[in-house]
Amino acid sequence: MEKGMISVDRWSEGSQVYFLTHLHADHTNGLSPTWKRGPLFCSSVTAKLFPFKFPGFNLSLLSVLDVTHWHSLSLISPSSGLETTVQVMAIDAHHCPGAVMYLFRGEFGCMLYTGDFRWETTSKRAQIGRTTLLNALKNEKLDILYLDNTYCNPLYSFPSREVAAKQVVNIISSHPEHDIIIGIDSLGKEDLLLYISRLLNMKIWVWPERLQIMHLLGFHDIFTTKTSLTRVRAVPRYSFSVDTLEGLNTLHPTIGIMPSGIPWAVKTAKPNDNLFGSSISRHNRSSWSTNVAMKKPNENLKIVERYHQYIYSVPYSDHSCFPEIQEFVKLLQPTNMKGIVSKSPSYVDPLYYFGYLCAANQPSKRLCHKLEGEEVGERVEAVHVKRNRGSRNSTDAESKRRRATQVDFLGVRVNRVSLLRRLRCGAKIVDIDCTE
Ligand SMILES: [Zn+2]
Numbered sequence: 001m002e003k004g005m006i007s008v009d010r011w012s013e014g015s016q017v018y019f020l021t022h023l024h025a026d027h028t029n030g031l032s033p034t035w036k037r038g039p040l041f042c043s044s045v046t047a048k049l050f051p052f053k054f055p056g057f058n059l060s061l062l063s064v065l066d067v068t069h070w071h072s073l074s075l076i077s078p079s080s081g082l083e084t085t086v087q088v089m090a091i092d093a094h095h096c097p098g099a100v101m102y103l104f105r106g107e108f109g110c111m112l113y114t115g116d117f118r119w120e121t122t123s124k125r126a127q128i129g130r131t132t133l134l135n136a137l138k139n140e141k142l143d144i145l146y147l148d149n150t151y152c153n154p155l156y157s158f159p160s161r162e163v164a165a166k167q168v169v170n171i172i173s174s175h176p177e178h179d180i181i182i183g184i185d186s187l188g189k190e191d192l193l194l195y196i197s198r199l200l201n202m203k204i205w206v207w208p209e210r211l212q213i214m215h216l217l218g219f220h221d222i223f224t225t226k227t228s229l230t231r232v233r234a235v236p237r238y239s240f241s242v243d244t245l246e247g248l249n250t251l252h253p254t255i256g257i258m259p260s261g262i263p264w265a266v267k268t269a270k271p272n273d274n275l276f277g278s279s280i281s282r283h284n285r286s287s288w289s290t291n292v293a294m295k296k297p298n299e300n301l302k303i304v305e306r307y308h309q310y311i312y313s314v315p316y317s318d319h320s321c322f323p324e325i326q327e328f329v330k331l332l333q334p335t336n337m338k339g340i341v342s343k344s345p346s347y348v349d350p351l352y353y354f355g356y357l358c359a360a361n362q363p364s365k366r367l368c369h370k371l372e373g374e375e376v377g378e379r380v381e382a383v384h385v386k387r388n389r390g391s392r393n394s395t396d397a398e399s400k401r402r403r404a405t406q407v408d409f410l411g412v413r414v415n416r417v418s419l420l421r422r423l424r425c426g427a428k429i430v431d432i433d434c435t436e
Pocket of ligand 1: 022024095096116
């Protein structure tokens with residue numbers, strides 16, 4: 001596809017139409033209430049949440065795409081000046097509310113931009129997505145796949161969200177006298193919270209802005225901002241730290257649960273730590289990645305990591321793990337593919353692992369632990385997909401610090417200076433799962 005026609009999750013350069021996969025911050029970097037470069041296509045749920053994220057935005061720029069239907073767009077070829085038709089289909093990405101992937105076809109061929117996605121082998125929604133995608137492709141070859149490669153590394157083999165959610169409930173149930181805090185982003189992990197609420201028959205505390213989002217999503221009776229109504233609190237990920245947990249435990253026994261595909265690498269608990277009588281044991285990361293597979297749900301107790309006496313890390317992720325990505329690529333057999341996440345602790349070009357699955361049998365040759373930004377920009381031909389989590393992190397970290405000084409911290413009075421110190425010096429939050 002020629003440059004200057006379509007942009008996906010990229011907002012700074014001139015294109016004729018723009019597509020937003022979902023509202024996490026690393027996909028909206030460059031969008032603002034005053035942005036007005038052109039029509040912006042998104043899902044209906046994203047459109048509903050959009051004014052909350054960007055108050056004052058000119059909503060006439062938004063166009064909602066129904067999922068699973070082809071839509072035709074008339075664009076102008078920048079090189080020839082002639083009209084050309086592009087067809088696009090949005091498909092449920094099963095990532096966070098409103099998240100979709102986009103399938104494009106036109107004179108340029110056929111390409112799929114996944115955005116962030118999680119398609120578990122056991123998920124009905126993912127199965128519907130797979131069927132939709134295959135039906136849309138029919139016998140057409142996929143020329144290029146822009147892939148959510150967040151966990152495109154064999155290190156990241158974790159169970160389905162269903163299995164991980166059961167573990168979260170087990171942890172909470174085995175700590176009946178404790179307060180519980182769960183680190184989440186401003187969007188995503190709703191299904192986990194709903195599951196906890198349903199299984200344990202309790203409300204869940206969220207911060208006021210999160211409550212508004214829950215109401216927009218149609219969840220009216222499950223969440224509360226009153227700490228007196230529940231012992232389970234879902235808190236902003238940026239406020240979740242070892243120091244926070246240690247501080248809270250001076251007031252009341254409290255444990256923290258971090259749901260994420262990447263372990264929460266902080267202070268290590270002593271091997272015999274069993275402070276709360278929990279039956280869940282700690283074990284090391286290598287045994288997690290090698291022993292825990294999607295096909296072994298009965299061993300799910302092993303998936304829980306206990307890194308600190310107060311903290312459990314549960315591999316509940318809204319991104320596909322390595323085996324799921326492998327299945328996805330095997331299913332589609334694209335001619336070529338690019339990872340959309342160029343900065344991650346374990347970045348490897350997806351072609352290194354999956355080149356042999358591509359229709360053109362791309363050589364599995366490029367082991368690039370740090371793909372140069374320029375390289376991504378050049379390889380992404382017309383759809384400008386480069387994302388740079390590294391540069392965003394510093395900005396986000398600053399804004400998170402600013403916001404932290406303004407919050408009523410987890411419903412507990414916390415000195416602002418102390419809070420700042422915790423955010424700066426406390427255990428670092430591994431910021432890879434969803435980023436917002
Ligand atoms: Zn995301």
